[in-house]
Amino acid sequence: MKVSIIQFPGTNCEYDTQYAFEKLGAATELVWHKETKIADDTDLVVVAGGFSYGDYLRSGAIARFSPVMQAVEAHANRGGKVLGICNGFQVLTESRLLPGALKRNEHLHFISRHHHLKVVGNENAFLNKLDKGDVVNIPIAHHDGNYYIDPDGLKALYDNDQVLLHYCDAEGSISNPNGSVDAIAGVCNAAKNVFGLMPHPERAMEAILGSADGKAMLEGFFAS
Numbered sequence: 001m002k003v004s005i006i007q008f009p010g011t012n013c014e015y016d017t018q019y020a021f022e023k024l025g026a027a028t029e030l031v032w033h034k035e036t037k038i039a040d041d042t043d044l045v046v047v048a049g050g051f052s053y054g055d056y057l058r059s060g061a062i063a064r065f066s067p068v069m070q071a072v073e074a075h076a077n078r079g080g081k082v083l084g085i086c087n088g089f090q091v092l093t094e095s096r097l098l099p100g101a102l103k104r105n106e107h108l109h110f111i112s113r114h115h116h117l118k119v120v121g122n123e124n125a126f127l128n129k130l131d132k133g134d135v136v137n138i139p140i141a142h143h144d145g146n147y148y149i150d151p152d153g154l155k156a157l158y159d160n161d162q163v164l165l166h167y168c169d170a171e172g173s174i175s176n177p178n179g180s181v182d183a184i185a186g187v188c189n190a191a192k193n194v195f196g197l198m199p200h201p202e203r204a205m206e207a208i209l210g211s212a213d214g215k216a217m218l219e220g221f222f223a224s
């Protein structure tokens with residue numbers, strides 16, 4: 001499996017992402033945002049987390065215009081898989097490759113800690129190694145993680161199994177750290193080849209660092 005990881009000025013999770021996928025056995029390449037091509041044989045494009053363009057204007061709003069995003073869009077439109085983690089999720093919503101938007105956290109604070117997530121949708125190329133209702137423990141680190149979508153859009157997401165993850169507590173009851181609509185932590189597009197989430201599975205690859213639950217999430221891509 002080959003994974004292409006996109007870097008913008010201000011991206012800071014690309015090496016963690018590379019480490020995580022290589023640990024699972026993938027070959028990886030880093031792709032600078034000025035590139036206009038991504039390797040034709042890539043199986044997965046990951047838009048990594050961080051603070052692209054310093055989060056000026058709005059998180060992801062400037063990165064969305066980088067040259068590489070045309071190649072990411074072309075890859076997605078061919079049915080290729082794309083995963084956006086945290087700032088990558090913000091870039092994908094700004095690009096309209098994913099529905100909804102990420103607003104400033106409700107309480108206006110940056111949050112950096114582990115948080116539990118409940119699997120809502122697993123019939124996709126991302127979370128198929130987990131069962132619906134499974135609870136995983138994954139770090140979050142953001143100030144703009146407050147997912148918003150209007151009521152019609154929300155209904156469409158549930159009708160089409162596009163809601164992937166809810167924020168919850170260790171027992172699986174809803175626990176919303178940032179004000180997201182329905183405590184949504186991750187979604188996919190209607191075609192189910194573009195995925196985005198605010199939490200960082202690439203930072204949860206070994207128990208000694210707090211959790212290895214990220215493995216089971218990312219392993220889904222190896223199954224399909």
Ligand SMILES: NC(=O)CC[C@H](N)C(=O)O
Pocket residue numbers: 048049050051052055059085086087088141142143144145
């Ligand atoms: N860890 C990250 O990717 C940070 C995401 C984003 N820039 C925010 O703070 O909301």
